[in-house]
Amino acid sequence: MTAQLTDLYRRPTFPDMVSRSLQLEPDRVAFITATGEMSYEQLRRLIARIAFAMQDAGVKSGDGVAMVAPNRPEAFATLIAAMSLGARYTPLHPMGSLADHVAVCADAEITTIVADWSRYGEHAAALAADLELRPQVLHIGGGSSSDVLAGPDTDEPIPALARESDIGMLGYTGGTTGRPKGVMLPHRSLVTHLHLALAHWQLPTEIRFLGTTPLTHALAGVVPTVLHQGGSMVLAKGFNPVEFCEAVQRHRITATMLVPSMIYVLLDHLAEHPADLSSLQTILYGSAPMSPDRLEQALDVFGPVFVQFFGQSEAPNSVTALRKEDHDLGRPERLASCGKPHPTLDVAVLNDDDQPCGVGERGEVCVRGPLVMDGYWKQPEVTAETFRNGWLHTGDVGYFDADNFLYLTDRKKDLVISGGFNVYPREVEDAMATHPAVAGAAVIGVPDPKWGEAVMAFVVRTPGATVTPEELIAHVRELKGPVHAPKRLEFMDALPLTGLGKIDKKQLRARFWGDRDRAVN
DSSP, X not given: OOHHHHHHTOOOOHHHHHHHHHHHSTTSEEXXXXXXXXXXXXXXXXXXXXXXXXXXXXXXXXXXXEEEOOSOHHHHHHHHHHHHTTOEEEEXXXXXXXXXXXXXXXXXXXXXXXXXXXXXXXXXXXXHHTSTTOOEEEEESOSSTTBTTSSOOOOSOOOOOOOXXXXXXXXXXXXTTSSOEEEEEEHHHHHHHHHHHHHHSOOOSSOEEEEOSOTTTTHHHHHHHHHHTTOEEEEOSSOOHHHHHHHHHHHTOOEEEEOHHHHHHHXXXXXXXXXXXXXXXXXXXXXXXXXXXXXXXXXXXXXXXXXXXXEETTEEEEEEEEOGGGOOTTSGGGGGEEEEEOTTSEEEEEOTTSOBOOTTOOEEEEEESTTSOOEETTOHHHHHHHTGGGSEEEEEEEEEOTTOOEEEEEESSOOEEETTEEEOHHHHHHHHHTSTTEEEEEEEEEXXXXXEEEEEEEEEEOTTOOOOHHHHHHHHHHHHOTTTSOSEXXXXXXXXBOTTSSBOHHHHHHHHHTTOSOSOO
């Protein structure tokens, strides 16, 4: 195919979609924060300015760029700017530890770290010093030559150097082997996610979206969806039920996204402190299964405004959707479903031989289509196993009912989803094992009314050790951050073992999950 025909059929990249959305309504408000408003045109110029500053600093196509920053418009602008240059963007979770960030940046071959100066300047310097590649550190608001915001304003358009097949995002998910996996999401996948979200999230006509989850998490995929429909994004520093209610009332918020544990906290808060949240027309929820009982309570409080999305890092956020009309109290069993697949994708429940399961028959949920990742960075064996027989094997166990609604019932992977965050027990167990008082540890997820699942550790102490649960929990928090720190810890004389000598986690779980139909919460 000639170069001219290649350009003729060129498909847009993720930053192309953002750039074009911003040009449609330049005077609209893109972001609202505690310090003021930013218009679409101001955001477009900011992205271009950061992109050219990064280019002047040597960032080029194929480079690895990582960022650690709180929720602020400049953080979103920076990730789009990096992608527009053809770079691979890797988010660093603000709650992650230095050790975790070092492991991710080393594996991702990061050559540039961008950090919020006031919050993470020292952290980024320590991170760069610990890496063999010695990446350069650029700052957001650093007030120095390394500040990507200090470059001159420009009338130039946002660069369009990336191509659809380029890896736009290299995000990391933990692993049962203890080694994090880099999920390669090409622009094809990111743009497909945007199209699916536009089609199925049922956002209101007038969008004022309250963002309380991290831009390093699913919120980064929500912002372009809002901008594409001419909406405004109100950015919060985090989630607090009092501040959430105040923001909804002050800005007449029409849409938001919450993980189930946030909804539980909000429901408990509203029971004691009623507030007028009637402006909300759409509440997106996902990242973890939600208790059907609490969902029924939420429908009573908020009305038919809920839309559930299901996906994973390898097929982000848009594999299925449970639409507003599907949250039918007359069909309460539907509240345990994660909805129907999108027509753009093939979604199947397969048995151990990768053959389709019948209606109501449980198997592994598998996906294929343009949303799916390119594979795991530098892990061809794991990629091949995950992609066997032409399907992305999600590790989730579930079944379809006669009406094609998907229900998740268990996980093949050793994974805990706590407060919407993935916690791999092996990582917590490895951190626990570094304490001299720990002879052995096993970590599981247990049902929790606030977190959905809480991280629980079972520990065997070394002979004569007098360590307390609080000390061990603090130890994990220091090494891995608060998300991985166990909410509960119990000492045992010995961990139960299977006939093969492996820790019998089924026995540990049985005490908490009992005969529940779903071993997820």
